[in-house]
Amino acid sequence: MNLQSFLRKSIINKILFITLSGAVVFSIASVVVYFIIFSNSQTYHLVEQLIVYAKNHPFNFALLLGFITFQATLIPIVMTYFLIKKEIIDPLNDVAERMEKISVGELDEELIVDREDEIGNLQESFERVRVSLKVIIEKLENEQL
Template sequence: MGSANFIQKSIINKILFITITGAVVISFLAVGIFYLIFVNEGTYHFLENILNYAKEHPLNFAIFLGFLTFQAALIPIVMTYFLLKKEVVDPLHEIADRMEKISMGEIDEEIPVKREDEIGHLQESFERMRMSLKVIIEKLESDQL
């Protein structure tokens, strides 16, 4: 089984893949930025000033580092949010809308199955249920005539 196929089969695998990919990209960017900073000879004087400031104002420096850590953590959090919205929440809203229509008697519209993950399995199950309901309703209507 190829890695692309593995990723497509499960929502949680997509989320894990995107999150890890984001962390790797950010790590490589950080390495590049730190390399560029440390290649410069003037950096050591700058770092010495930062360490002196940290010694003199430990609370302020700790708050600053906490803020930077929070900003770095926001990137994978935001990526995960948008991925969850696109891959889970939006498709579930579509299914809920279809369920609402079926509850109002609109049973003829087919539910397209576009995925091979858990949401796709739910879509398939829902489509089978819709078809069963349609057959039952048609049978009841023909028996009443």
Template sequence: MEQNKKSVLTVISLIVLGGSVIGSLFVGILVYFLLSSSGVSDALLKAVVSTVIIQIAFLIPVFLIRTMVDKYIVSKIKDVSKALQEVSTGNLDYEIKVEGNDELTELAESFERMRISMKTIMDKLEEGEI
């Protein structure tokens, strides 16, 4: 039974986006007070424009970082999770192929070695060698 799950990356993204909105609103309020106390006309309009520009400038790197995290981390976790599910249901022929040089790749390689060992033992049991 599959529940409606939220990705960790989605939760982190929502937290970061919430923080960026609060931060840009804070900057916009500060800009408004600084401009209005200096007697600048259209202080509110300039504050709103600066808030929008700050928010857009922040969203671009956040989107790029989220894309990189998804590609290099979350996709590997999903691959290992899928392999765990397959092997736990008895499919010892399911191979996991994760490329890279990090801890997640090492985890996937360790899991693959374990899967191969389990398959070898099961094959020997079926053949009566053990």
């Protein structure tokens, strides 16, 4: 199974991929930053000063490290938010709007399904219900005439 197929089959696969991608990017960036810091002899003095500061002000240093860690985790969090909005929330809102239309008798608008994941399964089921309702209503109208 290739990556594209893996991502199309399930929403959770997309979320996992985005989260892991963010972690990999953060890890690579960390390695680059640490390499730059430790490959330069001038930065050892800065590191020594940080250690002294950490010993003298442990709470402030812990806050600084927490802030840096928080900033680093924002990338996968934001990416995951937009993925969930685009892949889950927006399609569910679309289905809900179409359900509202059906509740008032508008059965002509077809729902085009172009997904293979859980939302696509929901859309397919919804479309079958719409078509079934339309057929049932047409049969009932024809019987009354």
